Amino acid sequence: MLNQKGQIFSLDFILSLAIIILAIGMMLQFMELQEYNQREAEIQNELYSIGETASLLLVSNPAFTCQMTNTIETVDLMPVMGCILIGAPPSHEITRDGLGIPSDYSCEIYAEGITRYDGGAPSGDISSNIITECTDDFGTANPDNYYSSEREVVFVAATSSENIHKSELYHECVKGEPPLSCGLESGTIEIRVWKT
Amino acid sequence: MQRGQISIDLTLTILVAMLFLQGMAILMTDIAESQQNISIRSQGRAILNEVARLYTLNEELSDLEIGYTVPKIRGIGERRPFDCEINYADPQLTLDIDLDGDGAYGVTPEELAVAVTRDTTPLSGAFPINCGATVTIG
Numbered sequence: 001m002l003n004q005k006g007q008i009f010s011l012d013f014i015l016s017l018a019i020i021i022l023a024i025g026m027m028l029q030f031m032e033l034q035e036y037n038q039r040e041a042e043i044q045n046e047l048y049s050i051g052e053t054a055s056l057l058l059v060s061n062p063a064f065t066c067q068m069t070n071t072i073e074t075v076d077l078m079p080v081m082g083c084i085l086i087g088a089p090p091s092h093e094i095t096r097d098g099l100g101i102p103s104d105y106s107c108e109i110y111a112e113g114i115t116r117y118d119g120g121a122p123s124g125d126i127s128s129n130i131i132t133e134c135t136d137d138f139g140t141a142n143p144d145n146y147y148s149s150e151r152e153v154v155f156v157a158a159t160s161s162e163n164i165h166k167s168e169l170y171h172e173c174v175k176g177e178p179p180l181s182c183g184l185e186s187g188t189i190e191i192r193v194w195k196t
Numbered sequence: 197m198q199r200g201q202i203s204i205d206l207t208l209t210i211l212v213a214m215l216f217l218q219g220m221a222i223l224m225t226d227i228a229e230s231q232q233n234i235s236i237r238s239q240g241r242a243i244l245n246e247v248a249r250l251y252t253l254n255e256e257l258s259d260l261e262i263g264y265t266v267p268k269i270r271g272i273g274e275r276r277p278f279d280c281e282i283n284y285a286d287p288q289l290t291l292d293i294d295l296d297g298d299g300a301y302g303v304t305p306e307e308l309a310v311a312v313t314r315d316t317t318p319l320s321g322a323f324p325i326n327c328g329a330t331v332t333i334g
Contacts, residue, residue, distance in 0.1 A: 027227075031231070035230065045241065049245040049248070053252055057252075096317070100317050
């Protein structure tokens, strides 16, 4: 083959060119994959950041958690983290702004009462009693990526009062003294957040 | 072999090699630029996520005071970090970067390509915030 004109140049060149093009193609594909992964990670990180903040604010924002008061209910002592009002008045509505959820995200809250401290029957699914703007339908949206977080909380029925009295909490809920009318119920609250 | 054959082969080879190298150089520049943009945008997004989170917590939990140093953005192979600035116009946080070091943020097409935004709930605070600055939120 060596004595034929142009044979070495053409064959060698074409072969090496093909290998180089193949290598470049693989490198480009790898770069594209890396860029795609990076973008996915950015979306995931933003979702996680928003979801985590919402989950934290759900149980700690004084705008919709319980207030502990003194016995005669004239002084607010402190907001009670992890204490959620059920059937709360509109002033205590769990808003999207209060949870830090931007308008391009959707959210849903699911709540379940598990144990009543006064010995009554647990109330089960109480999602409809939670007054909130987070009422998007997770089932219908069926998003690929979503943030979900479940926390153990205490629910207080806000029908008569939106506060916990310090003395009632201590005597009736903690010590179990009569009249046992501890209005607390332990349960879980779950928030789901996804990009609309 | 005819006279001049080697010369023609050599000329053609050099020409093709030069074209190939030129193409490779352009490709490598594009890849490097793309990687640089990805890296800068990724750092920018991480900063905006953190700023949005802290300002949202401060907005809702009134008794909170947070000290936060905004990280600087570093490019791949760059010795000095880029200056950048965070602005807020309801409902969006924007991070603009000064890539060319002229003191102006988010002006050139390259700077606009790496600028990032993040929607938030209403926030209050003193904006703009420069990268590298320590802010007290609360």
